[in-house]
Amino acid sequence: MNGGRALACSDEHFGRMSNILNPGRGVNMGDGWETARRRTPGNDWVIVALGHAGEIEKIVVDTLHFKGNYPDTCSIQGAFVKGGTDSQIETQSLFWRELLPAQKLEMHAEHTFAEQIKALGPITHIRLNVFPDGGVSRLRVLGKVSK
Numbered sequence: 001m002n003g004g005r006a007l008a009c010s011d012e013h014f015g016r017m018s019n020i021l022n023p024g025r026g027v028n029m030g031d032g033w034e035t036a037r038r039r040t041p042g043n044d045w046v047i048v049a050l051g052h053a054g055e056i057e058k059i060v061v062d063t064l065h066f067k068g069n070y071p072d073t074c075s076i077q078g079a080f081v082k083g084g085t086d087s088q089i090e091t092q093s094l095f096w097r098e099l100l101p102a103q104k105l106e107m108h109a110e111h112t113f114a115e116q117i118k119a120l121g122p123i124t125h126i127r128l129n130v131f132p133d134g135g136v137s138r139l140r141v142l143g144k145v146s147k
Helices: 017-021 086-095
Strands: 005-009 044-062 073-079 097-104 110-113 123-131 138-145
Touching (some): 005 086, 073 086, 086 123, 097 110, 097 123
Antiparallel strands (some): 005 044, 044 123, 044 138, 073 123
């Protein structure tokens, strides 16, 4: 976890958004973040404030235990945010730059991305988008802390 915290999400139907930051790998589906099946256009998302501002080098999206209910794809947006409330950050996140373009996901697997990450410079917050809905066990964002 290293100080990161989940700030907001579109839905917490089956699991809390903060579960994606728990240590280790998920114990079961209830130990992850899962949204209800989406019946309207759009996608589900969660916003995470990183523990430290930094340049992202590697991202891990783990769908462990999610077999019939994992997201088809995910993408991640990022921004360097100075101040503001959590509700302001939620609105601003719609316009953040793309950090990780849409990536196909598989069930019950740990997905590691490095080459696919766009260099945005230091960031403090990310928005994990899942399409259209589904469950994520863990999210890891690794990189170099900015000074």
